[in-house]
Amino acid sequence: MTRKSQKEETQPADQKRPRRRRKEARPAEIVEAGLLEFSEKGFAAARLEDVAARAGIAKGTIYRYFESKEALFEAALLSRVTPMLDGVEAAVDAFPGSSEDLLRLLLTRIYEDMVGSDLHVLLRVIIADGARFPTISEAYYRRILSKGRSLLRRIVERGIARGEFRSGAVADLPMVVVAPALMAAIWRMTFARYESIPPERFLAAHLDLALHGLLERAPRGG
Amino acid sequence: MTRKSQKEETQPADQKRPRRRRKEARPAEIVEAGLLEFSEKGFAAARLEDVAARAGIAKGTIYRYFESKEALFEAALLSRVTPMLDGVEAAVDAFPGSSEDLLRLLLTRIYEDMVGSDLHVLLRVIIADGARFPTISEAYYRRILSKGRSLLRRIVERGIARGEFRSGAVADLPMVVVAPALMAAIWRMTFARYESIPPERFLAAHLDLALHGLLERAPRGG
């Protein structure tokens, strides 16, 4: 097939772009392209060739900025999750209302940011490839999970201190409160093709369970 | 090109197993070997060569009995989970006591059978490779998940009918009740290397959350 194109302005895939040296902009662009590819394909199936194509560069260029595929994934993961987590943390710290409302806020945000966006598929990579590529699970554990867990713990302890939440086994392992969101994320990326369950329905059941499970008294409207 | 079948690689006094024709016994042996390999390595990383070695046969023999790697995985999955699920179902159907105790029984068994054994890693395969190999997620959805969900629904409806459980959003999507076990399984196969959390601790928090979340009145000892 011919590789000449009559119009240089149009940019079909086979158009040969001129080289550009853009040291500053590359990393962010590669990370963004990687995020999209990892989201669509998962870690193992994502091809760096495609990441490069999406970023408008050649494969070799990726290696000027990232050690390996794993390093790229880690950068992509952190680039998205860290700001999100910081945002939630700020919102929690400044929250003036009841712990019930705080928990509602937290879970709602989780569904918006995680389950509702394309971010949930990064979870698949951590589960799928975490065992074989410890870099991945370790980064997630150290830089994300630990932060999320301490945040959750703060919320639960706040509720107990204010006499709103029960203490007990849940307070000993607060992450179980968030488990239905994990389930929702897995459902969406694995079984949605057979039976789609809207995030709102998961959120409603989740809130119902979590609030009754934690509150000293029945929640509003429950 | 004629294939030269040089016999020169004779095992010098090595223990070369003699061939045996065992049409009946092979499938079960291959399934068992596959289960072990999939458990250790996951789907993608499990090598059929190793499955064969474990079963004491050559790789090609696997293909006399199974269409593909996916078909083998499906057979392995069903061979283990189906009896387990049937056992739980029988126990639930015959259960005479309160719904609180029934839920305790169910969750305890899940932790024993799933999280506590090596079975939880099959979950990884479903999550990890389900998107790329629909055979896998479909088999799980149709033959296991649907059964498990209807079982759960029966339990919840029984509790509501007996005036023990609340109706509400949780009853609309009962699978959220089981989510912490999913989290426990994922934790164990992904993060246990960094921080091991005993199943009993997960189970305690899980029961605490689920019972308070579902019961009309506070649970025993809670």
Add this chain to the structure above:
DNA sequence: ACAGTTGGTGACTCAATAGTCATTATCACG
């Protein structure tokens, strides 16, 4: 303008392994 620096390239190497198939060994049966 020009040469030196360095970002950018993509053909190539290398490894891994699912699946095939011509060949060989076993065994049931006459």
Add this chain to the structure above:
DNA sequence: CGTGATAATGACTATTGAGTCACCAACTGT
């Protein structure tokens, strides 16, 4: 026994894609 049907074999094919590197060209400073 002898032999035909077929279970079993494993060398081989085909494919895929991560990572490399010798070369190329866009920029920079003078």
